[in-house]
Amino acid sequence: MNRYEPAAVEAKWQKVWETEQAFITPNPAPGDAARTQYVLEMLPYPSGELHMGHVKNYTIGDALCHQRRRRGFTVLHPMGYDAFGLPAENAAIREGGHPRDVTTRNIAAIRSQMQRMGWSIDWSRELSTCEPEYYRWTQWIFLQLFERGLAYKKEAAVNWCPDCQTVLANEQVIDGLCERSGTVVVSKVLSQWYFRITEYAQRLLDDMALLEDWPERVLTMQRNWIGRSEGATVRFHQGDLDRDIPVYTTRPDTLFGATFFIIAPEHPLVPELVAGSEREAAVLDYVRHTSARSEEDRAQDKSKSGVDTGRTITNPVTGAEIPIWIADYVLMGYGTGAIMAVPAHDERDHEFAVAHGLPIVPVVRPADGEPPEGEAYTSHSADEVMLNSGRFDGLRADEALRAIVEMLQADGRGEPTVNYRLRDWLISRQRYWGCPIPIVSCPGCGLVAVPDDQLPVVLPDVADYRPKGQSPLATATEWVNTTCPTCGGPATRETDTMDTFMCSSWYFLRYVDPNDSTAAWQREDVDRWLPVDQYIGGVEHAILHLLYARFFTKVLYDGGFLGFKEPFARLFTQGMIYKDGAKMSKSKGNIVAPDELADRWGADSLRLYVLFMGPPEDDAEWSDGGIGGAFRFLQRTWNLVHEVKAAGSGVELDAGDPAALSPEGLLVARKAHWAIDKATRDSEQRFHFNTAIAAGMELLNEISRARDSAEPRAVAFATTALVSLMQPFVPHVAEELWEVLGGKRLWTEPWPTADDRFLTSDTVTIVVQINGKVRARVEVAAGLSDDEVQARALDAVAAHLDGREPRRVIVVPGKLVNIVV
RNA sequence: GCCCGAGUGGAGGAACGGUAGACUCGGCCGCCUCAAAAGCGGCUGCUCGUGAGGGCGUGCGGGUUCGAAUCCCGCCUCGGGUACCA
Numbered sequence: 001m002n003r004y005e006p007a008a009v010e011a012k013w014q015k016v017w018e019t020e021q022a023f024i025t026p027n028p029a030p031g032d033a034a035r036t037q038y039v040l041e042m043l044p045y046p047s048g049e050l051h052m053g054h055v056k057n058y059t060i061g062d063a064l065c066h067q068r069r070r071r072g073f074t075v076l077h078p079m080g081y082d083a084f085g086l087p088a089e090n091a092a093i094r095e096g097g098h099p100r101d102v103t104t105r106n107i108a109a110i111r112s113q114m115q116r117m118g119w120s121i122d123w124s125r126e127l128s129t130c131e132p133e134y135y136r137w138t139q140w141i142f143l144q145l146f147e148r149g150l151a152y153k154k155e156a157a158v159n160w161c162p163d164c165q166t167v168l169a170n171e172q173v174i175d176g177l178c179e180r181s182g183t184v185v186v187s188k189v190l191s192q193w194y195f196r197i198t199e200y201a202q203r204l205l206d207d208m209a210l211l212e213d214w215p216e217r218v219l220t221m222q223r224n225w226i227g228r229s230e231g232a233t234v235r236f237h238q239g240d241l242d243r244d245i246p247v248y249t250t251r252p253d254t255l256f257g258a259t260f261f262i263i264a265p266e267h268p269l270v271p272e273l274v275a276g277s278e279r280e281a282a283v284l285d286y287v288r289h290t291s292a293r294s295e296e297d298r299a300q301d302k303s304k305s306g307v308d309t310g311r312t313i314t315n316p317v318t319g320a321e322i323p324i325w326i327a328d329y330v331l332m333g334y335g336t337g338a339i340m341a342v343p344a345h346d347e348r349d350h351e352f353a354v355a356h357g358l359p360i361v362p363v364v365r366p367a368d369g370e371p372p373e374g375e376a377y378t379s380h381s382a383d384e385v386m387l388n389s390g391r392f393d394g395l396r397a398d399e400a401l402r403a404i405v406e407m408l409q410a411d412g413r414g415e416p417t418v419n420y421r422l423r424d425w426l427i428s429r430q431r432y433w434g435c436p437i438p439i440v441s442c443p444g445c446g447l448v449a450v451p452d453d454q455l456p457v458v459l460p461d462v463a464d465y466r467p468k469g470q471s472p473l474a475t476a477t478e479w480v481n482t483t484c485p486t487c488g489g490p491a492t493r494e495t496d497t498m499d500t501f502m503c504s505s506w507y508f509l510r511y512v513d514p515n516d517s518t519a520a521w522q523r524e525d526v527d528r529w530l531p532v533d534q535y536i537g538g539v540e541h542a543i544l545h546l547l548y549a550r551f552f553t554k555v556l557y558d559g560g561f562l563g564f565k566e567p568f569a570r571l572f573t574q575g576m577i578y579k580d581g582a583k584m585s586k587s588k589g590n591i592v593a594p595d596e597l598a599d600r601w602g603a604d605s606l607r608l609y610v611l612f613m614g615p616p617e618d619d620a621e622w623s624d625g626g627i628g629g630a631f632r633f634l635q636r637t638w639n640l641v642h643e644v645k646a647a648g649s650g651v652e653l654d655a656g657d658p659a660a661l662s663p664e665g666l667l668v669a670r671k672a673h674w675a676i677d678k679a680t681r682d683s684e685q686r687f688h689f690n691t692a693i694a695a696g697m698e699l700l701n702e703i704s705r706a707r708d709s710a711e712p713r714a715v716a717f718a719t720t721a722l723v724s725l726m727q728p729f730v731p732h733v734a735e736e737l738w739e740v741l742g743g744k745r746l747w748t749e750p751w752p753t754a755d756d757r758f759l760t761s762d763t764v765t766i767v768v769q770i771n772g773k774v775r776a777r778v779e780v781a782a783g784l785s786d787d788e789v790q791a792r793a794l795d796a797v798a799a800h801l802d803g804r805e806p807r808r809v810i811v812v813p814g815k816l817v818n819i820v821v
Numbered sequence: 822g823c824c825c826g827a828g829u830g831g832a833g834g835a836a837c838g839g840u841a842g843a844c845u846c847g848g849c850c851g852c853c854u855c856a857a858a859a860g861c862g863g864c865u866g867c868u869c870g871u872g873a874g875g876g877c878g879u880g881c882g883g884g885u886u887c888g889a890a891u892c893c894c895g896c897c898u899c900g901g902g903u904a905c906c907a
Binding site: 087175204216217220221224225227229231247248249250251262288301302304327328329330331333334335339341342346347348349351420480539542543609612613614615618619620621622623624625628629630632633635636639684690691693694695696697698701765767769771772773774798807808809810813816818819820 | 824825826827831832834835839840843844845846847860886887888889900901902903904905906907
């Protein structure tokens with residue numbers, strides 16, 4: 001008998017899939033009634049090579065695709081590369097050469113690794129976001145946003161990474177550090193492009209209701225990131241400047257307790273407020289000192305520093321003149337950049353008041369007592385009562401809140417306000433390897449969109465693409481100097497490139513036809529395939545990528561380009577693979593290379609083990625020994641199939657009439673139907689491939705045990721079922737064994753279905769407990785009445801009862817009897 | 822600090838109110854072999870017992886229930902998210 005040699009088997013079937021175009025899925029013609037499924041894994045960034053996380057991600061998706069194809073769906077399963085970005089550029093700088101060459105090389109390596117793994121990808125739809133044929137449409141989308149007023153350029157303090165020499169989006173700053181390089185991010189004032197994602201904040205929240213199945217924690221993370229809060233805007237009047245300064249508060253009920261006022265150091269009114277006053281030098285000094293500190297430094301430092309401006313402002317309800325201070329715990333980027341400070345009911349304001357000797361006036365108390373001394377009383381529940389609040393005294397706090405807002409509104413001093421933590425998305429980057437922003441700056445016409453027929457704005461070659469604080473594109477003078485599309489006069493191109501997250505915020509639409517040169521997509525095709533039925537990826541994209549993609553989809557829906565509002569109906573987030581308790585990384589030296597494992601054990605064993613490790617949503621610890629077990633299982637299956645074949649059997653799709661089988665044959669056939677049922681349900685309902693595979697292993701064990709005592713038909717049926725069930729996980733070896741059994745193309749075979757006649761049995765084992773402890777087991781006929789089961793159970797444990805009278809007996813039909821004594 | 826998630830044999834895990842530890846790895850014993858590898862068979866939670874059998878066991882402490890790894894309350898540990906957001 002020939003041995004199981006994965007390398008030969010895998011090469012053979014990969015070739016067959018390619019020549020027979022097994023996984024190429026054309027778009028259904030209009031009116032085609034095919035049931036479609038779009039299964040998508042997050043596209044890889046083409047760094048050096050695939051890591052174990054990719055293997056897990058794409059193997060999960062591939063198993064689903066195979067099962068769904070065989071259950072009659074037309075499945076779209078494409079692949080592409082998120083190819084612009086810093087790592088390729090940094091590698092090129094390190095090694096010399098062009099980022100494009102590094103990227104091309106990496107893509108070639110990753111593609112061949114993917115083919116080596118045998119994932120059933122429709123390679124005719126392959127795309128790369130750095131190709132002009134792709135980014136032409138990224139630029140088109142940018143211009144859609146520009147035309148709708150959703151893309152704008154403004155000067156503001158931005159997050160700057162000194163190492164990457166570029167700005168970063170809010171979402172890319174983690175604990176004050178650059179997500180990419182880990183460098184401390186500093187603040188810098190620059191003129192940059194933004195997307196008005198804040199305009200979609202409420203819809204990003206509301207449309208979560210349209211999502212069919214997303215992990216609750218991802219939704220929670222997005223909700224927290226969007227950070228909706230309800231409160232009121234209150235305008236305080238400053239007499240010296242004769243100006244209103246608005247604040248945002250979630251606690252308008254505490255307005256009577258606002259004993260001072262704080263403005264952020266970056267607030268534009270600060271210079272005006274102190275100009276010419278004796279406090280001017282001290283205040284400007286504090287502002288300078290603050291802006292010199294890094295974001296991280298400021299975030300870490302919880303001490304309440306600040307400086308008095310010497311000015312006062314009028315509390316609109318008490319009429320009191322309260323002092324204005326500058327303090328860096330008030331953030332320019334949230335609310336209005338100014339706050340009313342209520343030290344009695346806000347911890348931060350309380351600390352500040354204590355540190356600087358400012359008055360503390362409680363205005364809310366518990367229903368049956370006084371507010372605590374020496375700390376902020378921040379409780380905000382329904383049964384609190386007002387005090388020190390004029391005519392509102394004695395009123396319930398929630399009623400007072402409404403009444404105070406109404407009063408402010410009547411006086412024109414405020415109104416109810418909803419506020420969001422989400423800020424606009426900064427998309428400019430001062431780096432070379434990215435998509436050019438298709439905008440021309442004209443002295444006469446201002447910022448002008450490059451017309452559609454002039455797209456793409458091709459990324460020019462430059463002599464030196466190292467980061468230098470401004471975009472390397474600025475040195476391509478021939479490219480930069482152009483003519484204004486509107487007036488024809490001399491003009492210059494925008495030299496910043498786009499955040500690469502833009503490229504990956506719409507790629508799932510382009511797969512519908514990546515070769516369409518007339519449009520980004522055809523609406524009838526995207527509406528046919530999308531929303532994506534199942535999206536699969538790492539939870540690390542819970543905010544950035546998934547929020548941006550949802551935003552783009554809504555904008556494009558509003559533009560009439562899409563017939564759906566959410567891109568991904570169902571999301572599955574896989575757990576990470578660890579080694580020695582830590583995330584695999586080159587610096588820790590705990591990388592396990594998929595290539596080496598595939599070479600040693602075969603792609604099928606690697607795929608099988610990655611799925612067998614545990615539930616895919618859980619983090620998992622890599623163990624080198626496990627893959628050997630996967631290989632042994634396949635080898636034993638291989639040997640079994642060849643023995644079955646040698647005995648003269650082949651593919652057997654029907655176990656026959658259960659009544660006609662011998663007891664041993666019935667056992668084997670039952671196990672097979674049990675495995676079909678379990679593997680199908682565990683895979684489809686919960687993606688728990690680990691237990692589906694275990695069911696296959698149990699089936700193999702049972703066939704091996706009964707091979708010689710059961711009749712050949714039952715053995716052939718069970719063996720056929722085993723090969724068929726394992727195909728989505730180990731497609732190469734399953735295909736080979738199917739052929740050995742005389743079958744043709746397993747990937748086109750219908751998915752097996754379990755027969756109820758084999759899932760139930762004539763007899764059942766009843767567990768007999770005394771006081772919840774197992775004392776015996778009895779075998780009884782399946783339909784036996786509760787009374788008879790009870791009698792049999794009492795019989796079986798008579799010795800244990802030892803004459804004691806049962807106080808109560810619980811009978812769970814078909815399962816157990818519990819006797820309480 | 823706040824919000825999630827997870828704690829089960831030597832390891833990964835199974836059991837989603839009803840036999841705790843399926844399946845796999847590792848370990849031990851045996852068969853095969855001149856030998857090794859591979860393969861095949863058996864044992865493998867802890868503990869008392871020669872044995873039959875018993876006791877204890879799902880992070881800790883309570884509770885609900887005839888019955889709890891599973892549900893509820895209070896802790897502990899680990900992981901993730903977020904953090905001066907007014």
